[in-house]
Amino acid sequence: MRIGFIGMGNMGTALLKTIINAKLLSPKNIFVYDISHDKLNKLKNELYVNISANNKSLVENSDIIILAVKPNIYDTVLREIKDLIDNNKIIITIAPGISIEHVRNIISKGKIARTIPNTPALIGEGITAITYSNDFSEENKKIVQDIFKSCGEIVEIDEKLIDIAMAVSSCSPAFVYMFIEAIADAGVSLGLTRDIAYKLASKAVSGSGSMVLKTGMHPGQLKDMVTSPAGTTIQGVRTLEKYGMRSAVIEAIIASYEKVKSLK
Numbered sequence: 001m002r003i004g005f006i007g008m009g010n011m012g013t014a015l016l017k018t019i020i021n022a023k024l025l026s027p028k029n030i031f032v033y034d035i036s037h038d039k040l041n042k043l044k045n046e047l048y049v050n051i052s053a054n055n056k057s058l059v060e061n062s063d064i065i066i067l068a069v070k071p072n073i074y075d076t077v078l079r080e081i082k083d084l085i086d087n088n089k090i091i092i093t094i095a096p097g098i099s100i101e102h103v104r105n106i107i108s109k110g111k112i113a114r115t116i117p118n119t120p121a122l123i124g125e126g127i128t129a130i131t132y133s134n135d136f137s138e139e140n141k142k143i144v145q146d147i148f149k150s151c152g153e154i155v156e157i158d159e160k161l162i163d164i165a166m167a168v169s170s171c172s173p174a175f176v177y178m179f180i181e182a183i184a185d186a187g188v189s190l191g192l193t194r195d196i197a198y199k200l201a202s203k204a205v206s207g208s209g210s211m212v213l214k215t216g217m218h219p220g221q222l223k224d225m226v227t228s229p230a231g232t233t234i235q236g237v238r239t240l241e242k243y244g245m246r247s248a249v250i251e252a253i254i255a256s257y258e259k260v261k262s263l264k
């Protein structure tokens with residue numbers, strides 16, 4: 001199996017590095033291309049992957065092609081490679097708003113997996129929502145699943161829900177980083193050093209996420225376990241409710257979802 005990555009920006013590099021770290025494939029079976037040759041030279045020296053001369057030669061050498069360019073570049077790249085895609089090749093999209101039907105309208109052959117990963121994939125802690133074109137066999141699905149399992153967890157999802165998954169798991173890391181920054185800023189404002197403030201805030205957030213996943217308890221119940229009667233935390237909870245924290249988060253997720261809908 002040979003994988004080709006078109007686009008070596010944040011997401012392409014995150015997926016590439018995780019696949020190599022997980023030893024899913026040897027670098028000699030990985031081909032990369034990006035219009036920025038500086039990025040390619042850096043990757044060649046760091047990861048020993050094959051640098052393709054262009055997108056077409058990458059596709060010729062690859063069984064699986066991951067399209068890691070921005071959504072507005074998709075059509076240009078799809079038109080460039082369309083004549084080189086045969087029914088044995090798998091195309092993996094990772095862009096919001098690009099439907100399987102959209103890709104199929106440009107590329108008549110090949111199997112299409114539509115996915116939405118997130119940046120924690122870089123450390124193997126990602127989650128990827130995946131949906132497939134109708135012609136996918138279980139064997140081919142497993143190939144795609146193994147790629148994204150090397151980056152964390154996966155969920156198979158109906159295509160009509162995938163833009164919602166994008167907002168909830170792919171955009172939300174940005175909001176979580178803002179939350180971590182805000183907690184740490186408060187800590188610094190009260191006298192902690194930056195490094196200790198970030199460590200305390202980040203571990204509180206990642207540990208709380210793990211508590212939800214590992215205990216299976218309702219987040220509200222876990223929140224209640226922290227808030228002692230007449231204690232300190234409930235005063236913070238009261239303050240967050242006063243400033244509309246829940247509502248702000250709900251509106252942020254819905255705004256991200258509405259943006260992806262407007263791209264169509």
Ligand SMILES: NC(=O)C1=CN([C@@H]2O[C@H](COP(=O)(O)OP(=O)(O)OC[C@H]3O[C@@H](n4cnc5c(N)ncnc54)[C@H](OP(=O)(O)O)[C@@H]3O)[C@@H](O)[C@H]2O)C=CC1
Nearest residue numbers: 007008009010011012034035068069070071094095096117
């Ligand atoms: N960042 C995230 O958290 C997530 C991103 N995604 C999706 O992943 C995709 C990539 O995002 P991201 O990595 O952040 O974007 P980046 O802009 O960081 O990376 C895209 C790369 O593709 C290069 N590129 C542009 N045109 C071409 C071309 N014709 N052929 C080959 N390479 C090209 C760009 O070069 P240059 O910069 O010079 O234009 C850039 O290096 C997007 O569709 C995004 O929506 C999905 C989930 C999460």
Ligand SMILES: O=C(O)[C@@H]1CCC=N1
Nearest residue numbers: 095096166170171172
């Ligand atoms: O902001 C974006 O468009 C990309 C897609 C999902 C996360 N980041």
